Amino acid sequence: MRGETEPVLRFHGAAHSVTGSCYEIETPYSRILIDCGLFQGSKSERELNYGAFPFPPGAIDAVILTHAHIDHSGLLPKLVKQGFCGPIHTTRATIDLCSVMLPDAAHIQEMEVEQLNRRNAQRGRPLVETIYSQQDTATCMTLFRALEYGEWNTVAEGLRARFWNAGHLLGSASAELEIDRHDAPLRLIFSGDIGPGHKLLQASPEGPADVDYLICEATYGDRDRPDVSPEQRRSQLGEIVRGAAEAGGPLIIPSFAVERTQELLVDLYLLMQAGTVPMVPVFVDSPLATRASTIFERHADDIERGNVLRQALSSKELRFTETVEQSKAINRLTGFFVVIAASGMCDAGRIRHHLKANLWRRNATVMIAGYQAQGSLGRILLDGAQRVRIQGEEVEVKAHICLFDLYSGHADAGELVAWVQARTPVRHAVFLTHGEDSGLAGLSQRLQGLIPFDRIIVPRLDDAFQLTPSGSLPIAASQPRRLQPERVARLDWHNDLSKLLLDVTEAIDAAADERGRAAIIRRMRRALNNKAA
Incomplete structure (x- = not known):
């Protein structure tokens, strides 16, 4: 649109979903992105990571990164690989975290693609490539530029930005933008991910008032979490830990490696020091979490309760594992112990090996400690699946599955409304993003009375304004949507196929005899032949 007069805002991710955060602003002078994140959830959404960007990467002048979480930063190396060479503006702590998180994402891709290609070669299927390589991440890191909270900086021609602490993660920020216009500048604020008011390691979120446009996350826009103190949260965690100890098996905690793991370590340390839970080994089985913990320790003076975090990280009960052999050795242990492993939604990393080794055990406990996107293995477990498929293998679910959502890094509905209210007046529109349908509808409903209904906009993937x-x-699309709205944040055919295979196996196993099993197989073949005909 260079040469036109008014800016254009495009939504390339986190639209009716909670992953793939990426927004584009094009002005008469420049073209920038706010975030460039990895898609998670169903396989249909994850496949977007391999497709073409809906814009030419080389035409982007700069990126503003709100924080280091992979659903906000995870496609930056791909952006660089495909031609972007401008600056990536973010906070110093975010740069430190990205320096370990992005190489880790590349490493996980390389391992998983190697395993997949081994299976594809055996089955005569085409080989696949990683989204990006370690070299791409190294090149990407050279483009990062640190900005301080509260200081205005020119990030591209005709566009200034300053950061406000979002209270979500070490280094997280809301991004305030001023876009030059012929009269007065246009002011926008992108919330990024907003933290709750009483987060363990972070201060309360901040932000400016009196903006033209507000782009706000809505992850928990439909729910109010219990208003619990840190002591009450630890007490409830202690109940789960003691229950797992009484069951006599391991407590497996799928956790985001960055911040969630460190929060858990602080509370587990305090519980053990107080004698309210057994003193047992706590394994952090995530090289990324290990490296991230070092960064948190380095920034301990800048975060809440940093002194306690230092004590927790030096606890004699804490065991960081690095190698695959060390990881495998954990599952040879018996009795009660604690394992914290990534990824938080159970879709990648070492947590899948621990789930495969323990889900079938009645004495095991799996504590889900955060939001689970639709289609993720974590969400499927929370929804009560009796069998799941992990890395192509069927696993029966007999372990106790529980949700403990008091560590969420996201503000709940009431806190989001309060944050938006503190940004008023919003002269033109509030765009709600980074939420599934229920969260978006819930926050939209709660904002009515504060924001006129016709000024609350809930964009779809690749919408432009x-x-x-x-x-x-709204601007008519110049190209087809990469994924139709009805397929965003939904279980897809890959999930259906996985469940069908589990159901078929269960039905055949339940058949009374060989004759019954043969009859089931004949009926399936008949159905397939009728479909082919």
């Missing part, structure tokens, strides 16, 4: 002095105007 012109930001005019009198309000936003």
Whole structure:
């Protein structure tokens, strides 16, 4: 649109879903991205990571990164690989975290693609490539530029930005933008991910008032979490830990490696020091979490309760594992112990090996400690699946599965409304993003009365809007959507196929005899032949 007068805002991710955060702003002078994150969830959404960007990467002048979580930063190396060479503006702590998180993401891809290609070669299927390599991440890291909270900086021609502490993660920020116009500048704020008011390691979120446009996350827009103190949270965690100890098996905690793991370590340390739970080994089986913990320790003076974090990280009960052999050795242990492993949604990393080794055990406990996107293995377990498929293998679910959502890094509905209210007046529109349908609908409903209904906009993937002095105007798409709205944040055919295979196996196993099993197989073949005909 260079040469036109009004900026355009495009939504390339986190639209009716909670992953793939990526927004584009094009002005008469420059073109920037806010975030460039990895898609997670169903296989249909994850496949977007391998497809073409909906914009030419080489045409992007700069990136503003709100924080280091992979669903916000994870496609930056791909952006660089495909031609982007501008600056990536973010906070110093975010740069430190990305320096370990992005190489880790590349490493996980390389391992998983190697395993997949081994299976593909055996089955005569085409080989696949990683989204990006370790070299791409190294090149990407050279483009990062540190900005301080509260300081205005020119990030591209005709566009200034400053960061506000979002209270979500070490280094997390909301991004305030000013876009030059012929009269007064246009002011926007992108919330990034907003933290809750009483997060263990972070201060409360901040932000400016009086903006033209507000782009706000809605992860928990439909729910209010219990208002619990840190002591009450630890007490409830202690109940789960003691229950796992009484069951006599391991407590497996799928956890995001960055911040969630460190929060858990602090509370487990305090519980053990107080004598309210057994003193047992706590294994952090995530090289990324190990490296991230070092970064948190380095920034301990800048975060809440940093002194306690230092004590927890030096606890004699804490065991960081690095090698695959050390990871495998954990599952040869018996009795009660604690394992914290990534990924938080159970879709990648070492947690899948621990789940495969323990889900079938009645004495095992799996504590889900955060939001689970639709289609993720974590969500499937929470929804009560009796069998799951992990890395192509069927696993029966007999372990106790529980949700403990008091560590969430996201503000709940009431806190989001309060954060938006503190940003008012919002002269033109509030765009709600980074939420599934229920969260978006819930927050939209709660904002009515504070924001006029016709100024609350819930964009779909790849929607675009012109930001005019009198309000936003939708722009007709110039190319097809990469994923139709009905397929975003939904179980897809890959999930259906996985469940069908589990159901078929269960039905055949339950058949009374060989004759019954043969009859089931004949009926399936008949159905397939009728479909082919």
